[in-house]
Amino acid sequence: MEKIVVGTNASSPRTWRVIVLEDDEVLREHILIPGLIDYGFAVTGVRTSADLYRHMLSNQYDIAVLDIGLPGEDGITVAQHLRQLSSMGIVMLTGNHERSDHIRSLVAGADTYLSKPVDIEVLAASLHSLARRLRTPIAACSEEKAAYDSVPSRAEWRLETNDWCLATPRNATIALSGSERCALQLLMAAKGAAVSREELIATLCNDVYDFDPHRLEMLVYRLRRKAREQSESLPLVTVRGVGYAFIVDQNDANDALISVSS
Structure with a gap:
């Protein structure tokens, strides 16, 4: 079952929109989604790659959090497709600690790779760090100048x-x-x-x-x-x-x- 939830400051233009692809319903619905909401993100949760693609047809997201081990199309293949289509941030999650998965994820275009069980605080910090790098050059320059002046x-x-x-x-x-x-x-x-x-x-x-x-x-x-x-x-x-x-x-x-x- 898919679920769309918006964080507490979703009305702010600075709210980062995150789509979470995870087939483990307990992890998705009871840990990842509420945890990321509590750290200020607007979150959409989906179970399959088909659900993710369907949501992306009508919604825009800043960052995708992808589980690698999925039934059907795996997370690394999804990351490759997303990287071909957009410059959105991509974070990979996996319970498999094989070095090859880490390398394949980065080659596919992922920005960050985290192992399960994931610490929600570490995930949130990684997403905030990634979000700052995703700002458009014009916005970043403008904000940096304002910050420098103040x-x-x-x-x-x-x-x-x-x-x-x-x-x-x-x-x-x-x-x-x-x-x-x-x-x-x-x-x-x-x-x-x-x-x-x-x-x-x-x-x-x-x-x-x-x-x-x-x-x-x-x-x-x-x-x-x-x-x-x-x-x-x-x-x-x-x-x-x-x-x-x-x-x-x-x-x-x-x-x-x-x-x-x-």
């Missing part, structure tokens, strides 16, 4: 790709889930000022009384862990009795009020 002299943490990625001072990319994105938008907009737990919880849910405060602590823990995995120290600090602050310039911090959680 970037301060020192490197800094910043939100990119319609705020679905956190870029580090060393230009590493951290893919964000929907809740992580909402929290960082609020924290970074505060420009170093403390944001209360109540404010953060209110932006993460519709009913603050139904929200378990431990979920906020886990969100902060995940963000710090993701930064550590990129060999970065996230400047997200705990403000005693208040909430959290995202402080890039430590001169803005009040050392008497702030304690950094380990």
